[in-house]
Amino acid sequence: MPDETASVQTATAPPSKAMKAVISCDALQALIAALAADYLVLGPTVRDGAIVYEEISDLSQLPAGWKDKQDAGKYRLERREDDAIFGFAVGPHSWKRFLHPPVETLWTGRRDNDGFSIAPAAGEPRKFAFIGVRSCELHAIAIQDKVFIGSPYADVGYRARRQDAFIVAVNCAEAGGTCFCASMETGPEAKNGFDLVLTELLGEARHDFLVDVGSDAGAALLGRLPHRSASDADVAAKAAIIAQTRARMGRALETDGIKELLQSSPNHQRWDDVAARCLTCGNCTMVCPTCFCTTVEDHSDLTGNTAERVRKWDSCFTLDFSYIHGGSVRETGSSRYRQWITHKLANWIDQFGTSGCVGCGRCITWCPLGIDITEEAAAIRANPMTAAGGQHEGT
Amino acid sequence: MFTESAEMARMPPAASGDPFVPRIYCVDRIRRELSDTVTLEITPSQGPRPRYAPGQFNMLYAFGVGEVAISISGDCADDRTFVHTVRDVGAASRAITSLDVGAAIGVRGPFGTAWPVTDAEGSDIVIVAGGLGLAPLRPAIYHVLANRSRYGRIAILFGTRHPQDMLYRDELAAWRRNLDISVEVTVDHADRDWRGNVGVVPALIARASFDPHDTVALVCGPEIMMRFAVNALRDAGVAPDHIHLSMERNMKCAIGLCGHCQFGPQFVCKDGPVMRFDRIASLFAVREI
Ligand SMILES: Cc1cc2nc3c(=O)[nH]c(=O)nc-3n(C[C@H](O)[C@H](O)[C@H](O)COP(=O)(O)OP(=O)(O)OC[C@H]3O[C@@H](n4cnc5c(N)ncnc54)[C@H](O)[C@@H]3O)c2cc1C
Ligand code: SF4
Ligand code: SF4
Ligand code: FES
DSSP: OHHHHHHHHHHSOOOOTTOEEEEEHHHHHHHHHHHHTTEEEEEEEEETTEEEEEEOOSGGGSOTTEEEEEETTEEEEEEOSSOOSSOSOOOSOOTHHHHSOSEEEEEEEEEETTEEEEEEOOOOSSEEEEEEEOHHHHHHHHHHHHHHTSSSSOOHHHHHHHHHOEEEEEOOSSOOTTOOHHHHTOOSSOOSSOSEEEEEEEOSSOEEEEEEEOSHHHHHHHHTSOOEEOOHHHHHHHHHHHHHHHHTOSOOOOOTTHHHHHHTOTTOTHHHHHHHHOOOOOHHHHHOSSOOOEEEEEEEOTTSSEEEEEEEEOOTTSSGGGEETTEESOOSHHHHHHHHHHIIIIIHHHHHSSOSOOOOOHHHHTOTTOOOHHHHHHHHHHSOBOTTSSBOSOO | OOOOOHHHHOOOSSOOSOTTSOEEEEEEEEEEEETTEEEEEEEESSSOOOOOOTTOEEEEEETTTEEEEEEOOSOTTOOSOEEEEEEOOSHHHHHHHTOOTTOEEEEEEEESOOOOTTTTTTSEEEEEEEGGGHHHHHHHHHHHHHTGGGSSOEEEEEEESSGGGOTTHHHHHHHHHOTTSEEEEEESSOOTTOOSEESOTHHHHHHSOOOGGGEEEEEESOHHHHHHHHHHHHHHTOOGGGEEEEOOOOOSOSSSOSOTTEETTEETTTTOSEEEHHHHHHHHTSTTO
């Protein structure tokens, strides 16, 4: 096949957005190398028993032959029977950690003769290229775009990182045990928001990738890689993979009327029930690819002559989050869990015109107690509040 | 890579550059109001002072210590300064109340929604304030007094804990001497010299004279006080969409990005702080929202 790709490449016109191509594993290596000239290339790799997103320079760092077994409160890597590079779902990291970093200096200040002056922090010097972005994650990025760029005051740091990012998406061939993107209409097929999207085609005699182009930059890059045009059989193979993944979703969440349901259930007894299990550790918000909340810390040096403001991820599960003079607004665990799920699945729709949940399942997998957003939403639905504010008897 | 959408191109109304970066202002005047409360007049060290509307707030930054949300308490007709009345309750507010004349202070803003003083023209105005809640209402009071003929009856109902911690005492006395408006002050705990009302501020509502069918009520104070004030206004016959409250929530960014100020689907920093009661009535009834 390598011979064939080389000859086809020279014979065809430069790839356009409409083009579907097939590239080999070697070409994927070439893709990483080509991106590395202009970008900090980030992709999945195995680290401490989990697949995380880190800087990569070589194909061998990708998690070939690994799959992740996930269930509520459980995550374990296992060997696959094949060498699939993207044969896992999603791990504890999301791309949020690069576009909306966990810790970021917003500005620095310095005392001077006039009092003090403030200068914005120097921007991130490197542009990011993401390899292996899943459909749910593309949706999560689009949601954070609405939060950080779509509001009247844009987050200039986020906007710059986002505009510069190059995205190589991957269609999921394996649904995780806690995935429910099909319910949220955020997957498993990557439909837009990428520069290139790969579908890993694995068979007895083949290990290559169908490539769809999502942008001119993607087309230009593909043009520099050895590739051949995709056949009808390749395109059919992709469709079969997506259909199979869709049929194997680990979980489901009924979204019909979810906004009204949750917004009319602030006094539901289920909040106390879940609070009895919830540790309010905030893991769910840290792993969630859409949660955007932050706090700020003001520091000054020992001389008091320089100061800075640092922004850090925060979670609505902490007591401090809602503190106002005299006490926190959300003292109880039940009010904090209610805030989280009501924000995600309901209030987000009012705020940003989209659900705040993409069905990636991370919050379910990484909850130490295995509390499951789909199960909690279903419990509220099973026993809704009456108009009078009480609950129906029974279910 | 992505293309610039219409949403992205939409720029903030007043701010330019990085909305996280404070501008430097200079403290021009300080007035001690109460043992723990001062009023600062501050002017930009460079360039014009941005315009604001009654009810809006700024984020004030004390160098190296922190940044807090503080309402603008001055007169909008003055285009030179921002006036802020600050109570010392913690690290950042202490640093701000300890500043000297000539000191530098960081400012981001103005932010948030305003009291509907223009929409309220032609109606009776009932202003209900508890304690420091009078500060964000003072620009509205200045406005309605300066444009007195455009409004019907005006009632200012103010509650404070003790006679000795009465904010803006001299000004209240001056407003009270104005026969064209009615000013009622009540204290929770009277001392021997107090000859005025004793009790909570919502109790004054029942006694105030206004046309409930054509009244706009502006309310600011502790949440519990606002709860009772709304009930009293509703009992008096004021419609929920004629009642406006200024809400308070933890704020870190003031620009809709940090998530801290959420009040149900609303962000108090951008959908508030001034909110029309009918739009938040269902949230207002819920504890710990
Ligand atoms: C819209 C708005 C307008 C305000 N207007 C005024 C005003 O005109 N005058 C005035 O004195 N105070 C006002 N406040 C309250 C003022 O912001 C708090 O007193 C101040 O944040 C306390 O910070 P601190 O560091 O001094 O105290 P700490 O108690 O040490 O506070 C620690 C942190 O908690 C948060 N916090 C504590 N109390 C409040 C609070 N009441 N509201 C929001 N965040 C809080 C802040 O993030 C603060 O950094 C207003 C608050 C809001 C939301
Ligand atoms: S709420 Fe849970 S399932 Fe939904 S996007 Fe966040 S982490 Fe994923
Ligand atoms: S769920 Fe909580 S942490 Fe996540 S965005 Fe909403 S308020 Fe913030
Ligand atoms: S104060 Fe940050 S979102 Fe409102």
